[in-house]
Amino acid sequence: MQFTKMHGLGNDFIVVYGEKELPADAGERAQRLCNRFFGIGADGLVFILPSEKADFKMRIINSDGSEAEQCGNAIRCVAKYVYDNGLADRTELTIETLGAGVQPLQLAVEDGKVRQVRVDMGAPILNGLDVPTTIDANPVVGHQVEIDGREFAFTAVSMGNPHAVIYVDDAVHFDLAKWGPKLETHPLFPRKINVEFAKVNSRGQVDMRVWERGAGPTLACGTGACATLVSSVLNGLTDRQATISLAGGDLFIEWSEEDNRVYMTGPAEIVFTGEA
Numbered sequence: 001m002q003f004t005k006m007h008g009l010g011n012d013f014i015v016v017y018g019e020k021e022l023p024a025d026a027g028e029r030a031q032r033l034c035n036r037f038f039g040i041g042a043d044g045l046v047f048i049l050p051s052e053k054a055d056f057k058m059r060i061i062n063s064d065g066s067e068a069e070q071c072g073n074a075i076r077c078v079a080k081y082v083y084d085n086g087l088a089d090r091t092e093l094t095i096e097t098l099g100a101g102v103q104p105l106q107l108a109v110e111d112g113k114v115r116q117v118r119v120d121m122g123a124p125i126l127n128g129l130d131v132p133t134t135i136d137a138n139p140v141v142g143h144q145v146e147i148d149g150r151e152f153a154f155t156a157v158s159m160g161n162p163h164a165v166i167y168v169d170d171a172v173h174f175d176l177a178k179w180g181p182k183l184e185t186h187p188l189f190p191r192k193i194n195v196e197f198a199k200v201n202s203r204g205q206v207d208m209r210v211w212e213r214g215a216g217p218t219l220a221c222g223t224g225a226c227a228t229l230v231s232s233v234l235n236g237l238t239d240r241q242a243t244i245s246l247a248g249g250d251l252f253i254e255w256s257e258e259d260n261r262v263y264m265t266g267p268a269e270i271v272f273t274g275e276a
Helices: 026-033 072-084 176-184 222-234
Strands: 002-008 011-017 044-049 056-062 092-097 101-110 113-122 143-147 150-158 162-167 194-202 205-212 216-218 241-246 249-255 262-266 269-275
Touching: 002 072, 011 072, 026 044, 026 056, 044 072, 056 072, 072 092, 072 101, 072 113, 072 222, 072 262, 072 269, 113 222, 143 176, 150 176, 150 222, 162 222, 176 194, 176 205, 176 216, 194 222, 205 222, 222 241, 222 249, 222 262
Parallel strands: 011 044, 056 092, 162 194, 205 241
Antiparallel strands: 002 011, 002 269, 044 056, 092 101, 101 113, 113 262, 143 150, 150 162, 194 205, 205 216, 241 249, 249 262
């Protein structure tokens, strides 16, 4: 199997092109290949497949073998892969995702290579039952959850995959390993959830760290950055566009008042290619 190792702000993926459909053993492959000690090492395994609705289809398998509906960092990697490898010659593409439908992308190209990708991430889903949570409210803002004697207030947002955004005094040094898995698997979230811990520093800049469902702590999460901006607007903490600073770098996120869609701009990088 030929592969390309890629990352978006340190959120890394094994990218595979050439399959006609998602392999039956995709989950097993992801667990084996994503292992950082006995495999290639990555947060997920990404398959670029043919699509009847878009230029390409993307399927993402987390490192634990489960499937993710969407991934903002992975979709930028897919865009760079197909353009840099001559599979597409346009700077405007569409990519089909499992959870967020067909998403349009704009590629910023320098010297024949993609440097930045702006993704139309679609309209956020704010109804609690649709995120999904077990909470019948629209939107779910500042909802209290207690775990091991500690209370957290979260805002629920889906960007094609579920997120709970929690504001803390220090996101950079927050204990992800302690609280992330407990929140991910809380009964309030029937399909588990991605958890973002955020600290708003100004109306245009937010620090965020993430515990990703199915992958654990990662250096960046594109859908999580989008959910964080939406949550921050709903809570009156930021403007409708802001820089979200993650462990791996910055993403620029916009929530358009005109069309209610969220736009994400950020880089993607190729690390190496190989055969497994």
